[in-house]
Amino acid sequence: MTDPSDSPDRAARREQLRVGLQQVHDRIERASAAAGRDPDEAGLVVVTKYFPASDVELLHGLGVRDIGENKDQEAAAKVSDLAPGTRAELRVHFIGQIQSKKCGSIARYADVVQSLDRPKLVGALDRGAATAGRQVEVLIQISLDGAAGRGGVPIEGAQALADAVGEAGHLRLRGVMAVAPLGGDPDEAFGRLGEVARGIRADHPEATWVSAGMSGDLEAAVRHGATHLRVGTAILGTRPSLG
Numbered sequence: 001m002t003d004p005s006d007s008p009d010r011a012a013r014r015e016q017l018r019v020g021l022q023q024v025h026d027r028i029e030r031a032s033a034a035a036g037r038d039p040d041e042a043g044l045v046v047v048t049k050y051f052p053a054s055d056v057e058l059l060h061g062l063g064v065r066d067i068g069e070n071k072d073q074e075a076a077a078k079v080s081d082l083a084p085g086t087r088a089e090l091r092v093h094f095i096g097q098i099q100s101k102k103c104g105s106i107a108r109y110a111d112v113v114q115s116l117d118r119p120k121l122v123g124a125l126d127r128g129a130a131t132a133g134r135q136v137e138v139l140i141q142i143s144l145d146g147a148a149g150r151g152g153v154p155i156e157g158a159q160a161l162a163d164a165v166g167e168a169g170h171l172r173l174r175g176v177m178a179v180a181p182l183g184g185d186p187d188e189a190f191g192r193l194g195e196v197a198r199g200i201r202a203d204h205p206e207a208t209w210v211s212a213g214m215s216g217d218l219e220a221a222v223r224h225g226a227t228h229l230r231v232g233t234a235i236l237g238t239r240p241s242l243g
């Protein structure tokens with residue numbers, strides 16, 4: 001795809017992103033075939049954190065419809081910089097750790113919040129969504145090793161949190177999310193996540209999403225039934241350092 005208004009830099013960046021997307025789609029297809037799954041069942045959320053709105057515009061032009069962001073301030077600014085037509089066709093996923101005072105802001109632009117991990121956030125996000133006049137889709141983030149620090153509710157607390165989201169008027173429970181524990185076996189971790197997901201689905205049939213897998217472990221996530229893969233580096237390249 002060429003655009004006569006392109007600068008050489010922009011054309012080169014589009015080509016990088018196109019190749020990255022193609023490689024990731026190929027990986028998803030191979031992993032799905034090996035697992036006997038339809039590749040369309042494992043959707044791609046392209047994690048654009050630390051990268052500019054211009055990259056989101058290019059990704060949208062390449063067919064991307066789901067993006068992930070992990071910092072409220074950055075995400076709010078980036079989403080408001082998008083062309084209205086781009087914004088309208090994108091689903092914005094918030095995947096970072098949440099402070100309750102940020103819920104009002106997050107509810108204004110996030111279509112999906114994947115990282116809800118404590119009871120206090122349910123009321124705050126529900127109120128934010130009500131004020132914004134929106135419905136927000138929610139995944140419960142699960143801590144698969146129970147370690148604090150990277151976010152997530154311990155497995156024992158997941159069901160109660162799901163029930164609370166299910167009762168909130170402006171939130172829609174869609175499933176679970178997790179990050180594989182550092183240094184652990186992702187197959188074991190995502191297998192456990194699949195069990196948690198099935199437990200929650202027994203009471204909440206609409207909670208069918210399982211968000212798992214990143215650039216390094218998306219194959220394991222596909223093997224264990226992920227419906228959403230959150231991939232940044234393998235598409236956009238190494239994130240700019242924060243200095």
Ligand SMILES: *Cc1c(COP(=O)(O)O)cnc(C)c1O
Nearest residue numbers: 047070095214215230231232233
């Ligand atoms: C940054 C991030 C990703 C993407 O990680 P990559 O290794 O760059 O693919 C996925 N999930 C979460 C929660 C993240 O913060």
